[in-house]
Amino acid sequence: MVRAAVLPAVGAPLEIAEIELPDPGPGQVRVRLAAAGVCHSDLSLTNGTMRLPVPAVLGHEGAGTVVAVGEGVTEVSLGSEVVLNWAPSCGSCHPCLLGEVWLCAEALSGAAAVHARRADDGSDLHPGLNVAAFAEETVVPVSCLLPAPEGVPLTEAALLGCAVLTGYGAVHHSARVRAGETVAVYGVGGVGLAALQSARIAGASRIVAVDVSPAKEELARAAGATDYVVASETTAREIRALTGKQGVDVAVECVGRASAIRTAWESTRRGGRTTVVGIGGKDQQVTFNALEIFHWGRTLTGCVYGDSVPARDVPILAEHVRAGRLDLDMLVTERIGLEGIPAAFENMLAGKGGRALVTF
Structure with a gap:
């Protein structure tokens, strides 16, 4: 038996259970x-x-060591250090055949996911996003594993499985930031911090970080921001003022709110590009009129998992880490145990800190 953070029902508090x-x-x-x-x-x-489905064991961004393998597994062995991949591609659906593996139709179906049981009542536990990382140990299909890169501590390598892949991919794959372009990143959480560092790696000439919290300015600048704007009704105007009244070439929205998406779009220049990374609710409606779409010539795109191919991109990210261009440790503003996850959620809702990391 192992300990895990269990979500008994939607809207219910997490329970630490065996x-x-x-x-x-x-x-x-x-x-x-x-x-x-x-x-x-x-x-x-x-x-x-x-x-x-609930009850479920949540958590999808993690890394660890293989302690047992099933029949036919040759990709890893006992003692292998691995990074969890919560969205493994099937390789045969329409998006996969197009090379868009981040949109795999089967990735989140849960058909191959491994279920655990609560020790106290025997109830079936769904593995949230396939890998159930909020547990001391987990059983997953081998397709959900990537080799942990050499030279990167496992505790930091965990971040490669979601936050860094998403932030890096949003900048390099979805927005395709080019050297010399100007970039605004909305939301200075774990993904936003990765996006800021990635914009710096891409050679952006000006990088504006936007967040509701003034307290995050130092963190944002350490990640590569050249300017910091506290989110308000005048955010787009302030960003245009910083860029010769033009607006930035690229905005990366990591919040998932209609107001932030709209503001990010407005803060780009004519012909600018906005990539939406944040996951918002279906009640978050973003509106545009037909004339402004024509006049501004801007593009607005969604971004799933950074439009990344994990097997290709994790080694690239690891090289950036080893070369000192990408600092994983600075994304982590709090190290906690399983019991600290509810408080980490509250901090997230309050806009506090970067990434909270559960360490076992």
Whole structure:
């Protein structure tokens, strides 16, 4: 038995409970977690913004060590250090065949996900986003694993599984930021901090960080921001003032609110690009009129998992880490145990800090 953070029902508080894991079956692997990041997507699952079966063990950003393997597993062995991949691609659906593996139709179906049981009442536990990382150990399909990169501590490598892949991918794959361009990043949480660093790596000439909290300015500047704007009704105007009244070339929205998406779009120049990373509720309606769409010639795109190919991009990110261009440790503003996850959710709602990291 191992300890885990269990969501008993949508809207209910998390419970720390002992769970029983099955032995790994064919194609499955048991992993002892070293660390798991607390992501806004986990919060979205608790409050119903994103739907999943419950009760469930949440957590999808993690890294650890293989402690058991099932029949037919050759990709990893006992003692292998791995990063969890919560959205493994099937390789055969329409998006996968187009090379858009981040849009895999089967990735979130849960068909191959491994279920655990609560030790106290035997109830079935769904693995949230396939990997159930808010637990001391988890059993997953081998397709949900990536080799942990050499030279990167496991506790930091956990962040590669979501926050960094998403922030880096939003800048490099979705927005395609080019050297010399100007960039605004909305939301200075874990993903936003990764996006700021990625914009710096891309060679952006000016990087504006936007957040509701004045307290995050130092953190944002450490990540690469050249300017900091506290979010308000005049944000777009302030950003245009910083860029010769033109607006930035690219805005990356990491909040998931209609007002932030609209402001990000307005803060770009004519012909600018806005990439939406934040996950908002279906009640968050963003409106545009037909004339302004024509006149401004801007583009607005969604972004899933940073439009990333994890097997390709994690080694690239690791090289940036080893070269000192990407600082994973600075994304982490709090290290906690499983019991600290509810407080981390509250801090997230209040706009406090960067990434909270559960360490085992």
